[in-house]
Amino acid sequence: MKKSVFLFVFILCTYSCVSIKKYNNEIYSVHSVSELSKDVDIAYTQLQKFHPKLYQYVTKEKLDSLFASLKNEIDKPINSYEFYERLAQVIKEIRQGHLMLHPPTQKYSKAQLKELRKLKFEFFELDFELLNNKLWVKGTRGADSTIVGHEVLAVNQEFSKKLVYRYKSLITSDGYNKTYYNRFVGKNFSNFYYAEKGFMDSLNLLLKNRDSIYFKTLKWINKGVVFAKHTDSIASARKLTSLEKLAIKEKQKTKRKEGRTRGYVPQRDHFLRNLEFIGEDNSVAYLKIRSFGDGNQRKFYRETFAEIKRRKVVNLIIDLRDNGGGSIAEIKNLYSYIAVQPFQLVNKAAIKTKIPATKAMISSKNSSFFEGILQLFAIPGLLVYDFLHVKTVKGNSFYNLSESKLKKPKKNNYKGNIYVLINGYSFSASSILATNLKATKRAIFVGEETGGAYNGTVAGQYKYVTLPNSLVSMKIGLMQIESPYKSAQIGYGIQPDMKIIPSQKDRLIGKDPELDWVLNSIFNVNKN
Known part of the structure; x- marks a missing residue:
């Protein structure tokens, strides 16, 4: 028996190595x-x-x-x-x-991945942003922080403007919206570059800081390396001590525990959901939601709005900037705490296939051979689930979503003022939430037009298709997710009541013009 298992594992590993080599040859060949x-x-x-x-x-x-x-x-x-x-x-x-x-990207063997996991590429540790048609280093995650706020003129001697223009041509927003492009390409610049160029041992950035132009070489470094910033603003790398490593592990353990409710993202060392109280009397609640998904969101919102009620808050700020969407179930739950009348969050979803959940699971990219086997056993149950949720009316098929049912607000729902901060990366589920708040005149919107369309988007479940020859993959939305409310301005996002676009100067001095405008409005009204 042991010999049979060993032989099976050996054959599987050998096949895997051969298939990886074949795959890599195919994607780089014509x-x-x-x-x-x-x-x-x-x-x-x-x-x-x-x-x-x-x-x-x-x-x-x-x-x-x-x-x-x-x-x-x-x-x-x-x-x-x-x-x-x-x-x-x-x-x-x-x-x-x-x-x-x-596009297909290079695959690695288990041995290669094991070595790569010990390292980090400094380029992937940088966060970029497009402002005023220029590419800037917005932040770092363990990399050299001295370059934050500097403009990226070129990457490996190729002008960043040329790269940005090319990457923008590869994506689209919902409808005719334009704000999504800068936000998406800025946030995903390093991913676009890797997809085009492949594996790199190092690369050179040409950076500009005021009147100074200089080169910065980014390399693969050990994950145990941190940067210490000296008073002369030159960052030096050093290895972590054993005590520092232990302290970091304990801190991450605490955050992971708290993240069960708030949704912790270890790669970025932040939570998806944050609640703060602002002002001398903490009378303003600030709810920052980076994404709708991980963590026990029901517990988080239950505790959040209980605390808001206990403090007798009358002004709530919901920050949906850079929130690319996520779970529609979460926005239904959140909306039930801020709605003031019974609501239907979305319509029944228009579909072309009558088994969207089944199609999505079958076409998904399995992380392992054994997970693929387990999914085969789930297919019969999913088929039944799809069958029970699909209705056909006059030849058109619709999917009955739980979010399309009429729902009452929570008993302890918040009835005070709401301000919503939005930008071009407020997309998908965050745009559905924004549409409902905008249509019911429940909130004042500040920032820039959302990237997600007011009249809905095709999402929910996805069919993944890999083209057999080029190995280019395509993700196709299977459901039209839309609120019952419609705008006559077709193909555009939710428009702000107060349009405010941050500048690079705002970023450098740590100013948040959208949030500042809201706080000034609140406190000035209170003074009068």
Whole structure:
């Protein structure tokens, strides 16, 4: 028995190593015109079969023409990344922000991954932001903090403006919105660069700080290295002591425990949900929500609004800036605490496939062979679940979401003033929440137009498709998620009542102009 198990594991590992090598060879090799033509056909067929709002922003005639033109334009063999760039130019014309393409990237063996996990690439430790059409270093996560606030002029001798322009051409927002592009590319700049360039031992940034222009080399370093900032503003690297490592582990342990409710993200050392009280008398509640998802959100909101009621708060600030969305169940729960009348958060979801949950699970990328086996046993149950939730009316299919049912506000619901901070990366679920608050005139909005559309988006469940020749992957939303409220201005996000765009100067001095405007409005009213 032991010999059989050993043999099975040996064969599995050998097959894995061979398949990884074959995969890497395929993604860097050029593919024939006929192979890529087949991939184009498969991509369009899958979209037509599963996307419920494929022609919402583009006519069928135009999209047919765009896909046909793409096939004609590919007249010589090209590699997977080049094909991804060309296909993305067509996909973006559909103008559905959740519809995304991903180029194939290099895979690593278990031995390689084991070594890489001991290291961190300084480039991936940087956070970037696009402001005033310039790329800036917004923050660092363990990397050299002395470069925060400096402008990135070039990466490996390629101008950042050229890179940003190219990466913007690979994505789309919901409808005709423009604010999402800068936010998304800024937040994901290092991911875009890696997808294009592949593995790098190091790279050089050309940075600008006021009148000074200089190079900064970023490398792979040991995870046990931290940077100490001296008074002369030059950062030096040193290894952590045993006591420092122990202190960090204890701190992370405490945060993970607290994160069971607030949702802890160890890679960024922050919580998804934060509640603070501002002002001399702590009369203003500030609720920062980075994403809707991890952690016991029910417990968090129950405790949050109990505390808000106990303190007799009359002004609540909900910060949805850079909140890319997440769980619709969480926004329904949150909304039940701030709604003042019975509500239906969303409509029943329009669908093309009658088994969206099943399709999503079958097409998902399994993290292991054994998880894939377990999922096979779950299919019958999911099929029944889908069958019970789908209704067909006059030939159109709809999915009965629990969030589409009429719901009463919580008994201890908050009835005071609400201010909502938004920006271009307020997307998906955060835009659905914002739509309901805006339509019911429940809140004042400050910031910039949301990236997510007012009239809904195609999300909920996803079908993952890997094109067989190029290995480019495509994520297709299967449900039209929309609130009962509609705007006559089709294809745009929730507009702010007070438009405020932060500047790089604001970032450098640590100023938050959107939050400052709200606090000044509140405290000035209270004085009068």
